[in-house]
Amino acid sequence: MSFFQKKSDKKQNINLTSNAAENKQVIYQALGESADITSRTISVDKQNQISMVLLYINGLVDQKIIQNMVLETLMIEMDEQTKQEVAQTPKDIQSIYQEFSLIAEELQTIEELILAILNGDTVFFIDGKTSGFSIKTQGDQTSRGVQQTTTQQVVRGPKDSFTESIDTNVALVRKRIKDPNLWSKKKVIGSKTHTTVVYAYLNGVVSSDLVTEVEERLSKIEVNSILESGNIEEFIQDETYTPFPTVYNTERPDAIAAGILEGRIAIFVDGTPDVLLVPVLFKHFLQSPEDYYQRSDIATLLRWLRTLALFLSLLTPSIYIALTTFHQEMIPTTLLISLAAQREGIPFPAFGEAVLMEITFELLREAGIRLPTTIGSAISIVGALVLGQATVEAGIVSAMMVIVVSLTAISSFVFPSYNFGISIRILRFGFMTLAATFGLFGIFIGLLLIVMHLVGLRSFGMPYLTPIAPFNKEAQTDTLLRLPIWKKTKQKKPN
Amino acid sequence: MFYLGAFSILIFYLELKRIRSTKNKKESYIFAVCMVVVAPLLTLQIGEVIDFRIVDAYIWAMHPISSPFMHLFNQ
Amino acid sequence: MIEKISVKQFAMLAFVNLIGTSIIFIPTVAANYGEQNAWIIVLVTTFVGIFVVLMYTLLFLKNKGTNIYSLIEKLLGKKLGLLIILIFMSYVFLNISANLWTVTQFISVQILVGTPSTVVIFMNISTAVIAVRSGIEVLTRTAEVFFPFIVLSLILLCVMVLPEVRIENVLPILKSNKLNLFLGGISILSFTFLELVILLGIMDDVDEKEKLNKYFLIGSIPASLMITFITLLCILVLGVEPTSDYTYPIYVLGQKINIASFIQRIEGIGAFIWFFTNFFKICTSLYVLMKGIKHITKTKDDKIWTIPISYLIFSCAYNGYNSTFYDFDHTTYVPITIIVGFFIPLLLFIVSFIKKNSNTFNKT
């Protein structure tokens, strides 16, 4: 709230008058006489002399509360005598509402009142009083219920996912961690959107430095609008110019709960189902929440598979290019002959072919996401048939290249985290260029540069590649391996 | 050689900008002088326009110290 | 922010530095001197190496873990100290450029034929400069990431080439020219352990210095044993003559791998090992060199020197060794290494011993 106050100081303050209708008019004008503002005028005394004006925005409030509680309280529950008293001492209205567990606050300035209305509260004025009152009447008709997760699906494990409502989201986590040490702090960010941002952590497990760091980074944000957690992410991440995400986002409550239990901090943003988790390490992107629900040996193998997929999706096309254009001596003779036969008559160099196919694949993928599911499958048919079959038969692309590209494509979808797959895809093009220029040597150089970049990265003070470099023996139980949970003697801090 | 020259100028500009941003005047001068001396000379040398050999000179300079051992290994 | 590396990381750096260039040259050098007994020479140098390593760490620890440069200055005074520092630094410089030159030579002879060596050197040195500018922490961690792969490749190479072994190749054992064994030993020592003198430059970045002794040995001895084993394998698989004739025996060793006609043509594994170990060796040396320059010039920002110095290295690696290569190894490099790697530390050791004694004498 302080944030808002600071901004509003610059504005001209219009004081409230004692006439309720006038006040209503002022607010109407301030809001541009928007169509969705509703007002109701009620007289509180028999003589119809003292009137009371209720103001709210139609879609934001719960009509039931207004009907049943706010209005009925005034009209039915109060007897004549009280009404008279109210007219004289409006202060008591507050206590009446509080009696019926509707919170009523006394607000002095127009700005505060407007903010309250925009938040979905109901504001009322009473003749003769130079202050307004707000009642909590927020009703969330806009939000959907808790549904199945769409981005990070698991076979085994909870299927619920976060929604657009921040209260629901925090509640989903609290349902999993019933501990008094689960603390959550609220912030309002965005001078136009006034988005609620809540960060939650397990006190005692989390390092206090991390909490202050998050607190500090969040309060440094100065921006008009926060529409999604991605906006927050851009402000708080350590390094902007990196293809690797340094903040984790997920819509799975169990992943967030697990992260909080590990001593990390979750950042909820109102209006988005994507919740952020900091700090995040490289290894987390190769892990799925499901790993902990599966048998440990299977989970371990799956992690190895994902690590393999990481290398495959990053390096397959570039190694193919390097081997076929620079190091033919490293390909077994018979394989080389069949490769050579396939490439016979193909107009592009291997690099051109690879770039062409990779870009085509990226286009297909992007198109597949945007389209409705029904047409999405049509895209994949077009991709598979037209591009796979026809290009090979037309002699534009060799069959091996189609195999290489599809292998890369499949591997890049293995990662549980979608945004990590994107960064790998970007880097792949760099590697392809290096391979086309320097062969294996270029790939070596590329690997060195990438690793150097990765070890230099930090996520909220933690080295990005933590359990690997700097090497931590204890953390190896849950990095590439996933040992049975009882092997991990106690819950550890991430460092 | 042309590319190396172009690269030298670019890198010179970027690095100088970086050092200037640390507000350390003396060091940016040192850097500038070093680069102005070293870069053109070596770019020309790598382009084989001039013949300038550091290692040979070094070996020649180290010769008095290392020659007793050289005899040992030369037999 | 003071950057620190752990003692384990130091051991790893020692391993990588020792393997570095030597893995590709030692088999040739050793086979030249020792014929069938090449591996015995390397094995013997491993034992001698223990003392060399102990000398380095003792020298460092006895002087309360100060930086090598300030240590030299403290023990030998300002003027003589400066001279020794300059010799030391010029050696490091020579080491970097020679290593860079050899790796470039290898790449342009075996891997990228036709690519101008300028470009290969350029790529290498640029990457190294980026690494050094990111600091010792990033450097060691990068090495840490690649370390398991390097070790794995070494083991794979050794295991996969085992079926090609012919025992007769190493016979007769210990029947050779004795003087050659001695000279070979000295050469090999200077290619392996004496080069580790450069690591004195990063010892003060280690955080648990009292354990250095143990971990330096843990890092370097297995590396030396690895080289012994590779030498032995080269002789067992290729024979004495080819080992001493090939410029890159380990690469030929990789070509020999043929398991069930399926796993074959994977000589890239040798290139991988060599390229990466050599790269980290160059980086470590470059870092030490930067430290030295910073020490002499007393600039706050040592990054300003990286680019001019890398130009110098570039130029040396480009054509500095062309005229001298064939006799460079034993006429120049070995003597200089012996001086810098053995006599200078020995001198420092003796001086520090005398100083300490005279100090205690004065006190009592």
Place this chain on the structure above:
Amino acid sequence: MRNKLLLVQLIIVLSILTGCWSSRELTDITLATTLGIDKIDDEFQVTLQVLNPNEIAGGTNITTQSAISNYSATGKTIFEALRQLTKVTPRKVFLSHLRLVIYGEEVAKEGIGDSLDFLVRDHELRTDFMVIVARGSTAEQLMTIFTPLEKIPANKVISSIEATHDFLGIGKLMYIDNLINTVISKSKQAVVTGAYMKGNMESGSRLENVEKISPDALVYIDHLAVFNSDQLIGWLNEEESKGFNYITDEVKNSLVSVKLKDGLLALEIKKSNTSLKFKDNKGKTEMHIDISSEISVGDVDTNFRIENQSDVKQIEAAVETKIKQLCQLSIDRAKEMKADIFGFGENIKQYNYDKWKEWEDDWTEQFIDLPVKINVSANLENSGVIKKPFFYKIKENRKED
């Protein structure tokens, strides 16, 4: 950080701008699998057999084109001749996949040393190709009748050599590195498998040769070329070649036929181990060859019945004599050619270094005078799946008729 990123981008962009020097697309190279070396009037003639990938691996569009083509060129050195080849080959020749090098008999007699250097020095050539000598012809002639049975004739020849080596005990698998090792070694002389062609050369070189059930011309492998240093000095025939393999412990599986009771008995050598021992007893030097082999009965062509221990002993004794005879033959032949092809010198060097030092300079003479004692012990393991030979019964049936 941004600065550093820019630097990385710069490096990449700059390096790409300057081009890709050493890349070669698969469509720009042609794979050579066999290299033939001959000598014509002081000049090397190099014949390369290159593959036509489309014919070998192409799925649907197989044409009548041959899967292989031969190209020849001459030059003062091998390297020069190879470069001359670019005049005739449609693309750059790629040598890394060379499987076989064939020397013509003439060039082998003159010495192969000149050409060996190129074969190891050139970075494109790996060290895993096999070397053979064309007996009685030039390499080029031999290569023209290579039958594309396996589509890659070089592979066919190699597997055929391997098969003869493994199942007959003749021939020698000589790879280039081993050959060089032997050629430069004082204590050993090289032997290389010889290949020669039989049949009509004219029609053998045509493509139809493959289409016939019994081709007009075939490549045979049985003789061994013996080298003194790098010069071809003679041939070992099949028997001597077998003896050579027994002595050098290279017999994996072979057969011997012995005569017993007026008939032939073919025996399979299942395993054979040889150990060489040099004995130096008070100046009396002797080379001991101990061969122990396991045999089994392969084919009985007589009414010899293996019923008791003495029959077994009889067979074993016959086999022992036979093997001894083979070895003796090849030793005699080697001594005649003054070439220590068995590596006796090597053995002495390895186990009796002092004696070797003494003999090193006049090893050839010493080799000729060195007495060799051969000791063979054969051990019959089994007699096949039948007890009595059918032959016996057939004979009896005939009598009854």
